Each structure stands twice: as structure tokens, then as C-alpha cells.
Amino acid sequence: MMHEAGTATEQTRERLLNAAREEFSQHGFQGATVREICRRAETNVAAVNYHFGSKDGLLAEALNFAPLKAMQLANGKADEDPEVRLRLFIRDFMLMLLDETNGSLPCRIMARELADPTPALDKIVREAIAPLHEFLGKLLREIAGEKTGEAELRRCVHSILGQCLYYRHSHPVQQRLHPKLRYDHKEIAAVAKHIANFSLAGINFISKSAAK
Amino acid sequence: MMHEAGTATEQTRERLLNAAREEFSQHGFQGATVREICRRAETNVAAVNYHFGSKDGLLAEALNFAPLKAMQLANGKADEDPEVRLRLFIRDFMLMLLDETNGSLPCRIMARELADPTPALDKIVREAIAPLHEFLGKLLREIAGEKTGEAELRRCVHSILGQCLYYRHSHPVQQRLHPKLRYDHKEIAAVAKHIANFSLAGINFISKSAAK
Amino acid sequence: MMHEAGTATEQTRERLLNAAREEFSQHGFQGATVREICRRAETNVAAVNYHFGSKDGLLAEALNFAPLKAMQLANGKADEDPEVRLRLFIRDFMLMLLDETNGSLPCRIMARELADPTPALDKIVREAIAPLHEFLGKLLREIAGEKTGEAELRRCVHSILGQCLYYRHSHPVQQRLHPKLRYDHKEIAAVAKHIANFSLAGINFISKSAAK
Amino acid sequence: MMHEAGTATEQTRERLLNAAREEFSQHGFQGATVREICRRAETNVAAVNYHFGSKDGLLAEALNFAPLKAMQLANGKADEDPEVRLRLFIRDFMLMLLDETNGSLPCRIMARELADPTPALDKIVREAIAPLHEFLGKLLREIAGEKTGEAELRRCVHSILGQCLYYRHSHPVQQRLHPKLRYDHKEIAAVAKHIANFSLAGINFISKSAAK
DNA sequence: AATGAATGAGCCTTCATTCAT
DNA sequence: GATGAATGAAGGCTCATTCAT
Numbered sequence: 053m054m055h056e057a058g059t060a061t062e063q064t065r066e067r068l069l070n071a072a073r074e075e076f077s078q079h080g081f082q083g084a085t086v087r088e089i090c091r092r093a094e095t096n097v098a099a100v101n102y103h104f105g106s107k108d109g110l111l112a113e114a115l116n117f118a119p120l121k122a123m124q125l126a127n128g129k130a131d132e133d134p135e136v137r138l139r140l141f142i143r144d145f146m147l148m149l150l151d152e153t154n155g156s157l158p159c160r161i162m163a164r165e166l167a168d169p170t171p172a173l174d175k176i177v178r179e180a181i182a183p184l185h186e187f188l189g190k191l192l193r194e195i196a197g198e199k200t201g202e203a204e205l206r207r208c209v210h211s212i213l214g215q216c217l218y219y220r221h222s223h224p225v226q227q228r229l230h231p232k233l234r235y236d237h238k239e240i241a242a243v244a245k246h247i248a249n250f251s252l253a254g255i256n257f258i259s260k261s262a263a264k
Numbered sequence: 265m266m267h268e269a270g271t272a273t274e275q276t277r278e279r280l281l282n283a284a285r286e287e288f289s290q291h292g293f294q295g296a297t298v299r300e301i302c303r304r305a306e307t308n309v310a311a312v313n314y315h316f317g318s319k320d321g322l323l324a325e326a327l328n329f330a331p332l333k334a335m336q337l338a339n340g341k342a343d344e345d346p347e348v349r350l351r352l353f354i355r356d357f358m359l360m361l362l363d364e365t366n367g368s369l370p371c372r373i374m375a376r377e378l379a380d381p382t383p384a385l386d387k388i389v390r391e392a393i394a395p396l397h398e399f400l401g402k403l404l405r406e407i408a409g410e411k412t413g414e415a416e417l418r419r420c421v422h423s424i425l426g427q428c429l430y431y432r433h434s435h436p437v438q439q440r441l442h443p444k445l446r447y448d449h450k451e452i453a454a455v456a457k458h459i460a461n462f463s464l465a466g467i468n469f470i471s472k473s474a475a476k
Numbered sequence: 477m478m479h480e481a482g483t484a485t486e487q488t489r490e491r492l493l494n495a496a497r498e499e500f501s502q503h504g505f506q507g508a509t510v511r512e513i514c515r516r517a518e519t520n521v522a523a524v525n526y527h528f529g530s531k532d533g534l535l536a537e538a539l540n541f542a543p544l545k546a547m548q549l550a551n552g553k554a555d556e557d558p559e560v561r562l563r564l565f566i567r568d569f570m571l572m573l574l575d576e577t578n579g580s581l582p583c584r585i586m587a588r589e590l591a592d593p594t595p596a597l598d599k600i601v602r603e604a605i606a607p608l609h610e611f612l613g614k615l616l617r618e619i620a621g622e623k624t625g626e627a628e629l630r631r632c633v634h635s636i637l638g639q640c641l642y643y644r645h646s647h648p649v650q651q652r653l654h655p656k657l658r659y660d661h662k663e664i665a666a667v668a669k670h671i672a673n674f675s676l677a678g679i680n681f682i683s684k685s686a687a688k
Numbered sequence: 689m690m691h692e693a694g695t696a697t698e699q700t701r702e703r704l705l706n707a708a709r710e711e712f713s714q715h716g717f718q719g720a721t722v723r724e725i726c727r728r729a730e731t732n733v734a735a736v737n738y739h740f741g742s743k744d745g746l747l748a749e750a751l752n753f754a755p756l757k758a759m760q761l762a763n764g765k766a767d768e769d770p771e772v773r774l775r776l777f778i779r780d781f782m783l784m785l786l787d788e789t790n791g792s793l794p795c796r797i798m799a800r801e802l803a804d805p806t807p808a809l810d811k812i813v814r815e816a817i818a819p820l821h822e823f824l825g826k827l828l829r830e831i832a833g834e835k836t837g838e839a840e841l842r843r844c845v846h847s848i849l850g851q852c853l854y855y856r857h858s859h860p861v862q863q864r865l866h867p868k869l870r871y872d873h874k875e876i877a878a879v880a881k882h883i884a885n886f887s888l889a890g891i892n893f894i895s896k897s898a899a900k
Numbered sequence: 901a902a903t904g905a906a907t908g909a910g911c912c913t914t915c916a917t918t919c920a921t
Numbered sequence: 922g923a924t925g926a927a928t929g930a931a932g933g934c935t936c937a938t939t940c941a942t
Contacts, residue, residue, distance in 0.1 A: 064923090095923090100917095164379055164380070168292055168379060207455065210431065211458070217426065217433070218425060218426025246420075250469065253469030254465045276905080310935080315905090511935090523902075590858050592800070593860040597864070631879060631882040638851040638852075640850075642847075648802070652813045675890065678890045733912085734913085734914080734928065
């Protein structure tokens with residue numbers, strides 16, 4: 053359990069994890085090859101099995117949702133208007149999903165897993181998606197009030213996550229439909245603002261309907 | 265020299281296509297194996313290459329978006345209130361994506377392709393996604409009015425598609441979060457209604473903002 | 477044993493044989509595919525087995541050495557100087573092997589078989605090569621006289637055949653070494669003349685050595 | 689970390705190369721199978737791709753013309769009468785082509801390639817055939833003198849190579865025509881002597897004709 | 901008689917994994 | 922502890938051949 057950065061072993065492990073995150077996020081779990089990951093990490097093909105037992109083990113380890121949790125906690129602690137906190141969450145979440153310069157590859161892998169489940173999905177659901185749903189559920193409850201039904205609230209959570217994730221899923225499609233489009237910080241902010249406005253209007257409508 | 269639908273050849277082709285759609289929608293293009301497809305279709309491994317030239321060719325042929333097009337046209341012909349037409353579209357689209365008894369596997373494969381592009385993505389974009397975007401774009405234009413900007417309108421299209429597709433993408437996740445949940449016709453209708461309400465409220469907000 | 481040209485069956489057979497000769501001479505026996513032969517012959521894939529039993533059977537039938545025999549006989553009947561007859565033989569043989577407009581594909585296939593034997597080699601040796609050796613042997617005997625030993629004479633036969641066949645075998649190589657070179661009638665005649673001069677000088681030397 | 693010739697890796701590579709040379713020389717490139725080569729080399733089917741990347745790569749590596757080059761150099765250094773050097777060359781070349789106890793399989797594969805080109809032909813022409821032609825061309829120039837035309841000289845090169853290679857190409861045929869014939873050292877020497885005598889007589893005739 | 905469809909053995913290659921050092 | 926080599930199962934595909942009509 054040594055976590056000193058300097059150990060040669062630790063460095064190799066870290067290089068493997070980074071390489072794996074890159075490969076998994078680009079080619080998916082099946083599409084990524086152990087050989088290519090090791091080539092990127094500048095180590096030998098046996099290293100993955102040596103350090104992580106198997107390709108599956110590497111994936112499980114590569115999925116470190118620390119950034120996602122940090123984001124949630126930061127938002128959760130904030131003692132602000134829930135609508136503002138939702139806006140902040142959406143913006144941060146979109147940055148995680150779309151910003152190329154951002155290192156939060158695990159979230160992209162998670163996004164992929166939704167459409168292409170692997171043995172690691174259980175871990176992902178447990179450690180990332182369930183907390184995410186819970187977090188968003190509580191936040192929306194604050195916004196929508198107590199009258200809104202549980203099922204309806206959950207659907208609102210889905211509506212928000214669906215909108216956000218779509219921008220990641222549909223990336224290859226958007227490149228074909230609008231080749232000029234680039235997701236720089238400005239565009240991401242605009243998209244996040246749209247989703248927030250769109251969703252808050254949706255939630256308000258749902259909650260008012262429930263209040264009647 | 266019979267050309268009725270019951271020709272032995274046609275039957276084999278159809279069995280292969282159905283088996284392929286099942287496999288592709290379940291395991292993705294890479295994950296699906298020609299051998300398993302042929303086993304399901306009760307034919308031999310060479311049949312795929314004989315009838316479709318290659319695994320790629322089989323995928324291309326398996327993607328028959330006739331149901332999707334039919335749905336759009338049906339909606340397009342309707343001379344009704346655009347909001348009603350949007351509600352109908354969402355309900356039909358959700359049925360396509362979620363109804364297990366419905367044979368519209370191509371749409372599910374399409375949904376997968378978003379996250380895991382294959383050589384067939386160009387065809388999919390051309391024949392299904394682009395028309396879908398165009399159709400939804402026109403419909404939303406009617407609802408949102410002329411004042412709404414092109415980019416904003418497109419984001420509304422994304423918001424709707426994102427919500428719909430999420431229910432398909434997140435199926436494996438939902439099964440883990442809420443094991444009891446089943447997407448029967450009633451549940452699908454409820455989800456569709458939610459998405460329509462949520463989205464119409466969102467669109468109205470966006471269009472009012474633009475009108476200012 | 478009908479040999480009328482008009483029968484549909486006969487026409488198909490003939491088209492298959494011609495197509496097979498083309499393919500075999502270009503790609504060898506292994507390299508040639510039944511499918512491509514049938515495509516050329518504008519018939520279906522089962523035709524080869526139907527008409528000839530197997531790919532082997534087609535090869536056996538495609539090897540019709542009538543032209544080669546005709547050439548030998550013509551030379552054999554001639555009541556001329558043996559050296560002249562050797563010159564004529566070499567010229568005709570080279571034309572058979574190299575002239576693109578000449579239809580004597582069987583000889584080219586035979587040339588291939590030397591380096592890439594197939595089950596048809598027995599037939600080729602029996603029907604074409606053995607008679608050729610015998611013919612050349614008799615002709616050289618006339619030129620070299622009785623003193624020359626049997627083994628030496630046979631080696632002269634080899635020397636002549638080797639020179640001739642080399643121009644066919646080495647075609648792909650020559651195209652790389654001298655891309656501009658073309659074997660038109662003029663070039664073929666020059667080559668044939670060279671081989672004849674070269675060989676006659678060789679034979680004369682051998683026979684004189686034997687006479688001592 | 690041993691780098692002696694006995695390294696396990698080196699041994700496997702060498703076993704694969706030897707097995708490949710055997711198979712290629714017997715069945716040609718197309719006819720040879722990776723499985724059989726690996727069976728001979730007592731390794732598994734993946735070894736070829738691991739060590740040589742592909743079947744093509746194995747062929748390229750199997751073609752090591754070191755013996756051929758060594759032979760040429762040895763002759764080139766000799767400060768003797770050009771006719772003697774031609775005799776020596778022919779004898780050595782024939783030994784390479786025919787001596788069963790000789791390990792110079794690459795030359796036999798090369799001989800095959802003449803009639804059945806593979807992707808490796810370019811390499812063969814570049815590394816073996818072109819140097820061979822050049823070497824022989826220079827040698828014959830010394831013998832034939834300056835008067836002889838370039839085209840005529842090249843045809844003399846062809847005449848010699850054709851005679852030599854014929855004994856390799858026609859091996860399967862000779863076995864059928866003269867089952868008792870064996871190419872032992874004595875027979876090879878006799879053949880080489882014949883070719884040398886035959887060819888020198890031919891060259892002399894050609895050069896005298898040119899001198900007129 | 902003649903054909904389009906179907907067959908299964910076999911091809912080369914790729915892969916994650918394990919072994920021997 | 923860490924590695925290059927070796928493994929064998931499985932992949933898609935091609936082929937000559939046979940089947941059912």
C-alpha cells in the first residue's frame with residue numbers, strides 16, 4: 053500500500069493506468085488492446101497482468117471517480133440556492149465530459165460503459181452512477197419541492213443526465229453533421245447553460261403540475 | 265423460381281438479419297461474432313460472407329431504418345398542432361427504443377453506434393440520424409418560432425434526443441439501480457409523457473428568452 | 477463425344493476451358509479460383525464440378541497440347557537440314573511461350589507446372605514433355621552425330637529447353653529489371669535466333685569433343 | 689541476457705526459418721501453410737506472427753542470400769582467367785540449386801519465385817537476381833569482348849541462367865522421365881561442366897559474329 | 901440439364917494470458 | 922520483481938465442393 057510517487061513500480065502502475073484510461077476512453081474496453089496500452093506506457097505486455105491481474109482488473113483500477121466525487125462534494129457543501137448549485141453541477145459535469153484538456157478520463161469511460169457494459173459496470177454503478185443519481189435526486193428535490201412524486205423526480209434526473217451524456221455519446225455523429233463544431237470552453241459553457249435553462253424550466257413545469 | 269417472400273434464400277437472409285440485429289444490439293458490432301450470428305440463424309459460418317460479403321456488409325444491411333422513416337412520415341403528414349406532433353413523435357420513438365416486443369432493433373443498434381462507432385456510422389448518420397435531426401429541427405422551429413437562434417434550436421433537438429436515448433443507453437444501469445423496473449407499454453407511455461412535458465417547458469422557456 | 481460447336485453445353489464447356497486456361501496461366505493452379513473462372517466464363521460456380529468433376533479435372537482438360545504436337549509434326553515432316561528445323565522449332569516454341577496474341581495457353585501452363593507441380597503433371601509429362609524431349613533428342617542426334625553420348629545429348633536438350641523456358645519463367649523478373657522491354661514479334665524472333673545460334677555453337681562443340 | 693547463438697529465442701527463430709525454407713521450397717509461398725511450418729518448427733501457430741509479423745515477413749526473412757553473395761565475391765576476387773571463373777561460378781551455382789545436402793534453400797525459393805511471384809519478389813530481384821545479372825554480365829563482357837552488343841550479352845546471361853535454373857525447375861519432371869537419376873556431386877559436376885562448355889562455345893560464336 | 905444456395909474445412913491473423921527466466 | 926517469449930483459443934474470411942431444386 054505504498055503511495056510514494058517515486059517507486060519505480062508505482063510509476064509503471066501510474067503510466068499503465070493513464071495509458072489505459074486513454075485507450076479505454078478512445079476505443080472502448082473491447083476495442084482497446086493490452087499491447088497498445090503497454091506500448092503507450094512504455095512497458096512490456098506482461099505488465100498489465102503482473103500489476104492488475106487481468107485486463108478487467110486494469111479497467112476496474114482505471115476507473116477512479118475521485119474527481120466526480122470531489123465535484124459532488126464541493127457542490128453539496130455549498131450553501132447556495134439549489135438552482136445555482138444545479139447550474140454549477142451541470143457546467144462542471146460537462147467540462148468533465150467534453151473538455152479535451154481535462155484529465156477526467158474515468159467519466160468518459162463511464163459514459164461509454166452505459167452503452168457498452170463490461171464486467172466493471174457493477175463497480176461503476178456502485179461508485180459513480182448511484183451516488184450521482186442520489187446527489188442529483190436530492191438537489192432536484194430541493195428545487196421541485198415535496199409534492200413531486202418520486203418517479204417523476206427520478207425522470208427529471210434522467211432528463212438531465214441524458215442531455216449531458218448525449219453530448220459525449222454523439223460526438224462522432226456531431227463531427228459528421230457539423231464538422232466545424234469544436235467543444236472549447238466557450239461552447240461547453242453555452243451548452244451547459246442551455247441544459248440548465250432547459251431543465252430548470254422542465255422541472256418547474258413538472259413540480260407545478262404535481263402541486264395542483 | 266418463386267419470388268414469394270417464402271423463398272428459401274429469403275428466409276435464410278432474413279434469419280441472418282434478425283440474428284445479426286439481436287447480436288449487434290446486445291454485444292455491439294465488435295462484440296458480436298459471425299459464428300454466433302450463424303448459430304442463431306441456424307446456418308453455417310460461410311453464409312454471412314455469401315449473402316452479405318462481410319460482417320460489415322451484414323451490419324449495413326441489418327440497419328434498415330424503414331420503421332423510423334415511416335414514423336417520421338406519419339407524423340409529418342399529420343395536420344395537427346406541432347406540440348401534439350412532438351408528443352406523438354416522442355412516444356413512438358420511445359416505443360421503438362424500449363419496447364421489447366417491437367422488432368425495431370435497428371434503432372437500438374443505432375443507439376449503440378453513438379457510443380461505439382463502426383464503419384457503418386456514415387450510413388447511419390446519412391440515413392437515420394440526419395433525417396431525424398432535420399425532422400425534429402423543423403418541428404421545434406414551428407413550436408419555438410422564428411426568433412429562436414439556430415444554435416439554440418439545435419441544442420433543443422439534442423436535449424430531446426439525449427433524454428430519449430438515455431433510457432436505452434442506461435438500461436443496464438437502471439436494471440442495477442431499480443431491478444424491479446420494467447419498461448412495459450404503460451411505463452414507456454409515462455416516460456414519453458414526462459419527456460414531452462419536460463421538453464415543451466424547456467422549449468417554451470428558450471423561445472421566450474429569445475423573444476425578449 | 478459430340479463435338480458440334482452449336483450445343484449450348486459445348487459452348488459452356490469451351491468458355492470454361494478458355495477461362496480456365498487464362499486464369500491458370502496467369503495465377504497458377506493454386507492461385508486461380510473456380511469462382512473467377514466461372515465469372516469469366518459467364519456461368520455459375522457449380523458448372524466446373526458439373527462439367528469436369530473438379531478443379532483438377534478442369535486443369536487436365538484445359539491442357540490440350542494439340543498446338544504443340546502440330547508444331548512438332550510439322551517440323552518432323554520437313555525434309556530439311558536439321559539445323560534449319562531446330563531454328564524453326566525454337567522460333568515456333570518461343571512464339572508459343574511468349575506471344576501474347578497467340579492462344580497457346582496450355583504451353584504456358586505447362587511452363588508453370590515445371591515450377592509448381594500439380595496432380596496434372598503426370599499427364600503433362602506424358603503428353604507434352606516426353607514427346608518434346610523425344611522430338612528434340614532425335615533432332616539433336618541428327619545434328620550432333622552418333623558419337624555423342626546419350627547423357628550428353630540429353631543435356632543439350634535440357635540446355636535448349638532451359639533457355640527457351642527461362643524467357644517465360646523470368647517474365648515477372650524481367651519486367652522489374654527492364655520495365656521497357658516488350659516481347660513483340662520482332663523481339664521474340666531476335667531471342668529465338670540468339671538461342672538457336674548459341675545452342676548450335678554449343679552442340680557443335682559438344683559433338684566435336686565427343687568425336688575426339 | 690545471453691546473446692550467444694544458443695538463445696532460446698534465436699533457436700526458435702532459426703527453427704522457424706528452416707522450417708519455412710523447407711515448406712516454401714516444396715510447396716511455394718501460397719501452398720505452404722503457417723500451421724505446417726510451425727508444426728515442423730515445433731512451436732505454435734502464433735509464433736510466426738510474433739517473430740516475423742506475418743507470413744510475408746517470414747518469407748522475406750527466410751530469403752537470406754548470403755551464400756549467393758559469398759559465392760559471387762569469392763569468384764570476383766579471383767584473379768584468374770574469366771572462362772575459368774565462369775566455370776567455377778556455374779559449378780557453385782548448380783551445387784546451390786541441386787545439392788540436397790546443401791542448406792541453400794533460399795536459392796530454390798528464388799527459383800520458384802520466378803514462376804510464381806509473391807510480394808517478396810521485389811526484394812529477391814533487388815538483393816539476389818539483379819546482382820547476379822550484373823555479376824554475370826561483367827564476367828561475360830570479359831569473355832565476349834567489347835564488340836558484342838549489350839542486348840546480345842544480356843541474352844547470353846539469360847542463356848546461362850536458363851540452363852542452370854532448368855535443372856531445378858524441371859526436377860519433378862526429370863524424376864518422372866528418368867526415375868533412376870540422382871543429382872549427386874558427381875552428376876552435378878558433370879552437368880555444370882556441360883553447361884560451361886555449351887555456353888562458352890555459344891558465347892564465342894556470338895562474340896565472333898559481333899566482331900565481324 | 902443446370903443452377904443458386906449452402907457447406908465445412910481450412911486459411912492467416914489477433915488477442916489476453918502464462919511461462920521461464 | 923519484471924520481462925521477452927510462447928501459447929492456444931478465437932476471430933473473420935476464402936475456398937472447392939455438394940445440395941436441392
